[in-house]
Amino acid sequence: MNVLEIGTGTGYSTALMCHRLGSECVTSIETNEGVARRARAALTGSGHTPHLVVGDGRAGHRAGAPYDRLIATCGFRSIPPAWLEQVRPGGVILTTLRGWMRSLGLVKLIVTGDSASGWFSEDDPSFMIARRQDAPESLGRVPGPDDGTVRKATYEPEVLTSSRPAFMAQLAVPDARFFSMALEGGPVNTFLLDSVTDSFAVLAPTDGGGWQVRQGGPRRLWDAVESAMGTWEEYGSPNTAAFGVTVSHDQQVVWLGNPNGPQWPLPS
Ligand SMILES: C[S@@+](CC[C@H](N)C(=O)[O-])C[C@H]1O[C@@H](n2cnc3c(N)ncnc32)[C@H](O)[C@@H]1O
Known part of the structure; x- marks a missing residue:
């Protein structure tokens, strides 16, 4: 399989994928230049030569597409549209979604043409929020005692x-x-x-x-x-495994129970 990883970090999970799939099938993107440099040294030192890219994982890496799998080890507020274009129909996107208050959890989406859909896992894993997805510095206007x-x-x-x-x-x-x-x-x-x-x-x-x-x-x-x-x-106060996500080019929603159940939009 041809895999795109977002968030090279130490290079550890990249190395695992190289071991399993062969370095030529692994592309990994890291936003932080220094982190990417150290990961490259560690990977080369352990005999792995994946395609390493320094950049913003939200853009994916068109040159290596189509991918069979995309796995992100940093959290995103919604699914970047480029991922839908670069993962082949039938391919899988595995990522954590998160907001500014807390992580929503791990979601596994199957891509079907220009949309993707799938369920949250029952566990509650969380990764750091991806760079350029973080909250604005200002919390906003704090209301006065008589407002509202x-x-x-x-x-x-x-x-x-x-x-x-x-x-x-x-x-x-x-x-x-x-x-x-x-x-x-x-x-x-x-x-x-x-x-x-x-x-x-x-x-x-x-x-x-x-x-x-x-x-x-x-x-x-x-x-x-x-x-x-x-x-x-x-709906009986269910855990995250009762929720799923559908992503298309014009909207992204989290649903409860099934894709036609109650819905909450993800931020665009
Ligand atoms: C939890 S660590 C990844 C762990 C890594 N897979 C490992 O095995 O060490 C998250 C990484 O994602 C990177 N990152 C954050 N935002 C990113 C973005 N927009 N694009 C690509 N990488 C990003 C961070 O710099 C950090 O190195």
Whole structure:
């Protein structure tokens, strides 16, 4: 098989593939020049001579296409369109998807012409986010104490940190990040901020023991999180193996149960 790897790193996984397939069938892309240089030395030293490319793995490597397999060992927010063009129909893309709040997990996609589809694995592996996919430095506008509209929250901010609910939150608000802090010596509030649409949700405990949420901006972030949580509970609170991804040139979605089930778009 002809394989494209994204994220050469130390060269260890590249060496394993060379051992199995022969160096001439392995192409590996690393974005960091120094890391790529060390990997080349290590691979040459162990008798392997794969095709090593320094560049951005999102572009793939057209010269070596078509590939039977593409494996990425860094996390992407969505599937780069070049991968669909360079992996042959029937070929496989294996990558971790991740967001700015957490990893979504490992997905195995079968390519069929100009689209690809497949399921998440049950385990929850995570890689560093790929360079040029990382979050903007600024978290976005932190709202003032009177900004936004208030309602009672159905779910607590713990949704953002506990494993399976956090997967749903990542799907529901793909451009958001959060932090918690005490306001002027008061209780700890959780701020969920979306710097792309400039939207916010602030969760605060109420005297009655529940939570309230104050939301503003073009996207009602907590409404989206609660709607995704409701759907997930309706489907029996499944693990990641119940979810899949379909990718085409005009859209990429994560679905629950089957490709026509509830859907959440991946960021383009
Ligand atoms: C977890 S390490 C890879 C581990 C590697 N497969 C090994 O066996 O050592 C992730 C690597 O991906 C590289 N990387 C990050 N973003 C990238 C991108 N956009 N294109 C190519 N490589 C990237 C990083 O520099 C890092 O070396």
